[in-house]
Amino acid sequence: MAVEAFLGTRAQRGFILTVLVQAIIVLTMVAIAFGLVAANVTISNIRYRTLPCYLALFALAEVFHLILSLDALHRRNIIQLVGLIMFHIGLLVFSSIQIHQTHTALVTMPGSDCALHYANCSGPSSLYHLVEAFLIVVPCILAASLVSLVWFTRQLFSEFGWAVFHVVGADPRMKAMYRYYQVMICLLKFDFFCFVGLTMQLLILVLHHNTAEFGITIAAIPIVLLLLVACGIAVQREIKWLMTISLILMLGAQAYFLYKFTRLFAPSTEGQYITTRTTLAVFLIVAFILIFASFAVGLRCFADFDKGLRHPKSNETGLANRDSKYNSVAPGSPGMVGRESYVGGTPLQPRISIE
Template structure:
């Protein structure tokens, strides 16, 4: 539960918290506005589910980001802090796509016979300024987060040095491990985002396809947890099994991406094709990076890294000795007359 009590850690947490509150307030207003304008006496169609699904996923994305921010600061994981800035860029892209997707959905629902939204309804004119404001707000906070992340990188550098020592090869191994664990956490969100949109909006799914897709969610969560578990314990069999599953996942997303644009099969995907394309593309890219780092992590097994990564967080052993709520700073020597100070500096091999 402990996070470093420093200016920049609280600045990073505060920046993401303010962004989340502002964006969520806007998204909740748009969600309520749409639900009020939508006629409830007509049967549900995929286009009527698009806007609630976009907004719900958007809300979950920012709440998940807050969890990752707390996790990054707790672990003093600079790689994950940098990854959160890139994650914010991904949310910025999603917000930009959301503008066109909401516009298309409202136009379609107004043009239906009978219309799902009355032609004289002011829904679009009411939400348009807010949909334009969201990407601008996220862009501003992305700049602020990047600046604070740069400061945190310098702040955590000394802590990592104390944790790993001056061994450059060990630092590289630890860096690869941090990247791998961070990628697993981002994989989860983009996989879940793609799957939820596919399940809720895309029509024409067979029972077997629907069942397999639903079952894939808990299985994927378990695989990601086990991937981190096997890496920490340097289990080669588990890593090989996980890498095979990564390749299967990549093949699945490539297949779905091609299927969305295949003649004769593209119609069910049209209401959400832009969003699914962005989520599938990002997931494929993340899986390629995850597979690459998984191989590197496996090659680093049995080279002395295990004792470092098995700790709950950087500096964990020092914190336990000092007790909760105390900082693991270097103790000043006793300067009383007659006392010979003992050097506690680290020996650099």
């Protein structure tokens, strides 16, 4: 049985096409909503910054979704595809919350005459009523595409299971260790998005250049990004000292997210988060859970160091390039295909092809 080529099956192409079409429709709806608001209110006003931030965040999310989808299909990583399904659900929840936050930002005079206060009333002829129609389309499209993504992921499960067999073989112990490694790498990728999205919201929405919190947020950017990259290298190459430092820094990152969460409800600062508190709270909770999960899975991966998985992990990215090897005919042996050992990648004797 062969490892299917990258985007060589209907399920792979259907998955990517769903992500691409969904991204185009969602970004179009969000851009229209932003344009309507920008044409009627002063976007620089902190109260109305929720819409440009929403647009920027969804643009980042859709690009991230597409890149990680291609990466997951190229690496035959079913764990990452499941992670993308959960990420998609998160976008669905976030888009639903944004409808309420847009209402909070725009509707400041709910009982007023819309003829005089078009941008701030809540009647059927108000700005919010018009914008709301486009915002509602977003969660509807995300819900419909979620069904499609789940369907294609289910089809890809058996296909990618065969690819994992080519990397680590049939040893259940090796397969379990490899799954934890895949989960760890997947978590680090979503940690990256969550941190960048949270930081972008803080810098756009609420922080001022002359505050200490702004400086702390800026300083945290390179530290956290360095942490994620270092942890990825450490877990792949099994560098114990680097993994130890990464795990310690993860504890510091959790403390950082807790600090940010308390700022949302502290009496001295809660006023500046009035139109963004729900979104930021959700992002902070998710970020904390992801970092905690990364720390826990990282400990498990650390315990699996030096148990024979280092070579398969180092060679997994070449799986797509080795597809032709699995399907090739050995010289002078018609109907024969080469195969590799379960763990080390050492060539074994040819076997009869059953394809």
